[in-house]
Amino acid sequence: MKAxxxxxxxxxxxxxxxxxxxxxxxxxxVRVDAVTICGTDLHILKGDVPEVDSGRxxxxxxxGTVLDVGEQVHDISVGQRVLVSCISSCGRCRFCKEGRxxxxxxxxxxVLGHTIDGTQAERVRVPFADHSLHVLPDNVSSEDAxxxxxxxxxxxxVGVLAGHVSPGDTVVVVGAGPIGLAALxxxxxxxxxxxxxxxxxxxxxxxxxxxxxDHAVASDAEAEALVxxxxxxxxxxxxxxxVGVPGSFELCTTLIRPGxxxxxxxxxxxxxxxxxxxxxxxxxxxxxxxxxxxTTPLLLRLLGEGKIDVSSLxxxxxxxxxxxxxxxxxxxxxxxxxxxVALFNPDAVG
Numbered sequence: 612m613k614a615x616x617x618x619x620x621x622x623x624x625x626x627x628x629x630x631x632x633x634x635x636x637x638x639x640x641v642r643v644d645a646v647t648i649c650g651t652d653l654h655i656l657k658g659d660v661p662e663v664d665s666g667r668x669x670x671x672x673x674x675g676t677v678l679d680v681g682e683q684v685h686d687i688s689v690g691q692r693v694l695v696s697c698i699s700s701c702g703r704c705r706f707c708k709e710g711r712x713x714x715x716x717x718x719x720x721x722v723l724g725h726t727i728d729g730t731q732a733e734r735v736r737v738p739f740a741d742h743s744l745h746v747l748p749d750n751v752s753s754e755d756a757x758x759x760x761x762x763x764x765x766x767x768x769v770g771v772l773a774g775h776v777s778p779g780d781t782v783v784v785v786g787a788g789p790i791g792l793a794a795l796x797x798x799x800x801x802x803x804x805x806x807x808x809x810x811x812x813x814x815x816x817x818x819x820x821x822x823x824x825d826h827a828v829a830s831d832a833e834a835e836a837l838v839x840x841x842x843x844x845x846x847x848x849x850x851x852x853x854v855g856v857p858g859s860f861e862l863c864t865t866l867i868r869p870g871x872x873x874x875x876x877x878x879x880x881x882x883x884x885x886x887x888x889x890x891x892x893x894x895x896x897x898x899x900x901x902x903x904x905x906t907t908p909l910l911l912r913l914l915g916e917g918k919i920d921v922s923s924l925x926x927x928x929x930x931x932x933x934x935x936x937x938x939x940x941x942x943x944x945x946x947x948x949x950x951x952v953a954l955f956n957p958d959a960v961g
Contacts, residue, residue, distance in 0.1 A: 614668045614732030615934050620658030625934045628668065631728065631736035636683035639740035641675035641695060644959035645753040646730050646931065647951055648941045649697075649761055650788065650855070651878050655724075659880030663725060670731030671697040671723040672760030674753040676959075677744070678734065686741045692753075693744040694911070695730055697721065697761040698904040700742040707742075713901035719743070721901060731934060733956065745907055748915045754928075754953050755914060758793070758921040762951070763910050765902040766793035766853070766876060771801065772906075773898040774849040774874035778802040781842050783834065783866050784824075786853035787815035788944070789924055789951045790876055792822055794851050796919060797910075799823055803849075805841050809834045809862070814948045822923055831862050838866050845869070852876060857883035869893040875900075927952040 614628045631640055649672060655663045663669075673695040680687055687693065700707050701717025713720050719739055723729040728736065737743055747756050771794060776782055780803040784791045787810035795806055808819035808827040816827035826841075828834050838847050846868030852860045855877025861884060863873045873895060885897075913919045927947070929937045931954045940947045 612733035613932065614728070615670065615938075617655060617663060617665060617667045617669050619665045621656060623656060623669070623935075623938065625932070628732070631734055633679060633681050634736065635738060636681035637739050637741065638681045639677055639684055639687055639737045639744060640679040641673070641693060641735050641737055641744070642678050642956065642958070643673045643675045643730055643733055643735055643931065644692070644956045645674040645757055646670055646954050647672050647757045647760070648731070648937060650790070652724070653942055654855070654878050654880055657880065659878075660725070667724065668728035668732050669724045670729035671721065671725065672757060673730035673735060674747065674756045674760070675735070680740060684740045687744050687746070692747045694747055694756050694760055694907070695723070695735065695737055696743050696745065696904045696907060697723065698743070698902060699723065699738050701739050702742040710903060710905040712903045712905060733931065745911060747911075751911070751915050753955070753959060754925055755921050756911075757953055758924050758951065759907055759910050759914065761902065762789045762793040762924070763797065763919075763921065764904045764907050766790050767797040767906055767910065768902050769900045770794040770851040770853065770874045770876045771797045773900060774851055774872045776801045776803055776849050779804045780848035781805045781807070781838065782849045782851065783807045783809065783838060783847040783863070784851045784853055785809045785834075785859045785862055786877065787812070787819040787827065788853065791851070791853035792819060792924060792950065794853055794876065795819060795822055795824055796921065807834065807837060807841070807847070812945055818923065818950070831858075834862065834866060842868065847871060849874065855879045857881060861886070864890060864895070864897070867893070867895055869895070871895055873897045925951045925953050929954045931956045
């Protein structure tokens, strides 16, 4: 089969590799019908994630068709169309029993495209299939389902829920890329009074406004002035960091009110300064986290019922054999206007 293989910082190849096979009785082999690229994959290619070895197949988001299952897989069957979650769960360890699947001690967590071969391939081996695959209803398209493999549960859990977004809140989302827009969509479930998006790219600000943002500004100074105006000088109730660079995190801590919540969602490849000299007295709560995907079943139900519309998140579509082109477009999002890209297998069933 073909797969996108990491060759060390700055190097990737779409090459022939051996087909995956069942290694553990809880495994499933899934034909990849649709797959996408994540900003985390770009971090890996920059060398920001040293745990990823050269030779690793990248990718942790996909929709596919089950081709084979191990003898201890009971809830997933050959032929089913499934969502491949970015997080795998053994279902047995302390953290899995707490719903903290991202911290799985039994061989799960974020493993696909990280410590084991991932989804940017024609087939993928998925460990702990009963806990890590979600059967898709017929009325949910593969493209829409891809948005639930990572960005929707990540933004919802690590941004909106950890940030305690509540009715009437003023919420600031720094970064209007896929994660930021997903945070906007899921924050809206809690009826905040104002959602302010901050992004230097005009195309992303326009998309944010089209997706339901009340305001979209380009610069830190504009954001500070607007938040002060909207809140009578108090600051935002919730600030969600959705970029993963020091400046965006520090902006969130500047915009937050006393007693507010800063929820860091972005993946950082460099240290950020924590200004405790000004934050300590403000009762500010700062949270970080890896997604657990415990909310994926809920989000999938809301998607199927039409309560969440993710159709605006995918901007570019390719065949799976155009993986290198898709990476080029996604990596140059400032020029191409790319949010999420979707790559489809010609043998896809939905």
